[in-house]
Amino acid sequence: MTSRSTYHHGDLRQAVLAAALDVIAAEGPGALSLRDLARRAGVSHAAPAHHFKDRTGLLTAIAAQGYELLAETLGDAPELSERGVRYVRFAVAHPAHFQVMFQPELLRADDPDLLAAKEHASAELRAGVAGLPDVPDARTAGIAAWSLAHGFATLLLTQNVTAAIGDRDPEEYFRSLTGLVFTNQLPSRGGE
Amino acid sequence: MTSRSTYHHGDLRQAVLAAALDVIAAEGPGALSLRDLARRAGVSHAAPAHHFKDRTGLLTAIAAQGYELLAETLGDAPELSERGVRYVRFAVAHPAHFQVMFQPELLRADDPDLLAAKEHASAELRAGVAGLPDVPDARTAGIAAWSLAHGFATLLLTQNVTAAIGDRDPEEYFRSLTGLVFTNQLPSRGGE
DNA sequence: GGCGCAATCTTGTCAGTGTCAAGTTCGAGG
DNA sequence: CCTCGAACTTGACACTGACAAGATTGCGCC
Numbered sequence: 161m162t163s164r165s166t167y168h169h170g171d172l173r174q175a176v177l178a179a180a181l182d183v184i185a186a187e188g189p190g191a192l193s194l195r196d197l198a199r200r201a202g203v204s205h206a207a208p209a210h211h212f213k214d215r216t217g218l219l220t221a222i223a224a225q226g227y228e229l230l231a232e233t234l235g236d237a238p239e240l241s242e243r244g245v246r247y248v249r250f251a252v253a254h255p256a257h258f259q260v261m262f263q264p265e266l267l268r269a270d271d272p273d274l275l276a277a278k279e280h281a282s283a284e285l286r287a288g289v290a291g292l293p294d295v296p297d298a299r300t301a302g303i304a305a306w307s308l309a310h311g312f313a314t315l316l317l318t319q320n321v322t323a324a325i326g327d328r329d330p331e332e333y334f335r336s337l338t339g340l341v342f343t344n345q346l347p348s349r350g351g352e
Numbered sequence: 353m354t355s356r357s358t359y360h361h362g363d364l365r366q367a368v369l370a371a372a373l374d375v376i377a378a379e380g381p382g383a384l385s386l387r388d389l390a391r392r393a394g395v396s397h398a399a400p401a402h403h404f405k406d407r408t409g410l411l412t413a414i415a416a417q418g419y420e421l422l423a424e425t426l427g428d429a430p431e432l433s434e435r436g437v438r439y440v441r442f443a444v445a446h447p448a449h450f451q452v453m454f455q456p457e458l459l460r461a462d463d464p465d466l467l468a469a470k471e472h473a474s475a476e477l478r479a480g481v482a483g484l485p486d487v488p489d490a491r492t493a494g495i496a497a498w499s500l501a502h503g504f505a506t507l508l509l510t511q512n513v514t515a516a517i518g519d520r521d522p523e524e525y526f527r528s529l530t531g532l533v534f535t536n537q538l539p540s541r542g543g544e
Numbered sequence: 545g546g547c548g549c550a551a552t553c554t555t556g557t558c559a560g561t562g563t564c565a566a567g568t569t570c571g572a573g574g
Numbered sequence: 575c576c577t578c579g580a581a582c583t584t585g586a587c588a589c590t591g592a593c594a595a596g597a598t599t600g601c602g603c604c
Contacts, residue, residue: 190457396584398562398564
């Protein structure tokens with residue numbers, strides 16, 4: 161893998177993407193170095209740039225791939241709370257993608273592939289609240305659900321709830337979270 | 353400000369911190385350059401290192417300051433939902449701090465100041481769910497509330513809900529979110 | 545089959561960065 | 575006044591992203 165007889169690598173794009181995901185998952189996007197990725201793939205220092213143009217280009221490609229994966233993961237989940245679980249599942253399964261997707265400064269916001277993938281995932285998210293009964297403001301409800309899932313996923317990946325969930329499965333724990341919320345066991349302003 | 357007669361700057365630490373916050377808020381932590389901060393303060397390129405040791409040291413100092421500011425902002429809020437609003441308020445008022453606080457790879461996790469500040473803020477968060485009536489699992493309820501607030505704050509700062517809230521005040525919008533959640537207007541699994 | 549061409553990869557270079565080491569300036573406390 | 579340590583400077587080194595120009599290769603098309 162590191163040595164190669166042919167002049168052309170054959171699948172450099174995929175190799176660089178995979179290596180980048182490893183680095184990001186382990187040390188964050190800031191530790192990403194195009195030259196290091198080139199070394200890992202056994203090519204010259206400028207080879208990756210040919211496929212991604214930029215460091216920003218690489219990160220944008222990762223984000224786009226992430227939105228596609230998210231859309232896939234959400235897939236055809238039957239109802240809203242299950243979509244939340246799927247959202248958490250995605251974050252756990254693809255932490256590097258998740259991290260990059262939500263740091264706009266790292267990305268080329270007007271990239272066509274990114275926009276298309278984002279819209280794709282966005283449609284899946286919206287579908288979750290589309291047929292909800294007796295909800296006055298479906299859009300706000302959707303954002304509430306998104307906030308809950310996104311917040312939990314973020315806190316999970318940043319090691320901020322590891323102590324609380326112990327060795328329980330994150331998805332399962334999130335199910336109990338939604339259970340609490342959806343059955344109104346969180347009191348409001350003094351039981352209003 | 354850029355020119356200075358004395359050999360000593362006088363307040364370099366604060367100057368660098370302030371400049372760093374500007375840069376981070378505008379272009380993210382990745383755009384941070386110690387040499388650039390030195391230029392802005394009108395000192396030599398290695399001067400900032402004397403106060404923060406590292407790039408990591410600077411970011412750790414920012415995160416610690418952030419947790420102290422968060423603890424202050426949460427302050428003596430009366431009840432849980434109001435603490436959520438305060439949490440969002442903090443994120444909007446101090447976006448640079450917020451961003452850095454939740455990127456562990458950027459920080460020196462064992463820094464004493466950081467740990468102390470984090471514990472300080474954590475205590476404030478816990479206080480919000482301390483005296484909740486008739487909640488079986490207060491810890492889980494706290495994480496649910498934290499997830500909701502944190503998720504909304506993150507989505508807000510990453511421009512993912514700007515379209516939805518329009519020109520409304522983020523805090524006010526979040527209040528309506530918690531309203532939805534706490535009054536159980538989000539249906540569960542088909543009305544179970 | 546082989547020719548040309550464009551995609552892929554290499555080599556070389558430049559400015560910019562973080563970090564370390566060693567020297568310089570300054571001010572406070574004895 | 576003098577010393578000593580904190581604050582800052584100067585210089586250096588390895589590393590990085592980006593660009594330009596050249597080498598190599600596989601593939602389509604005649």
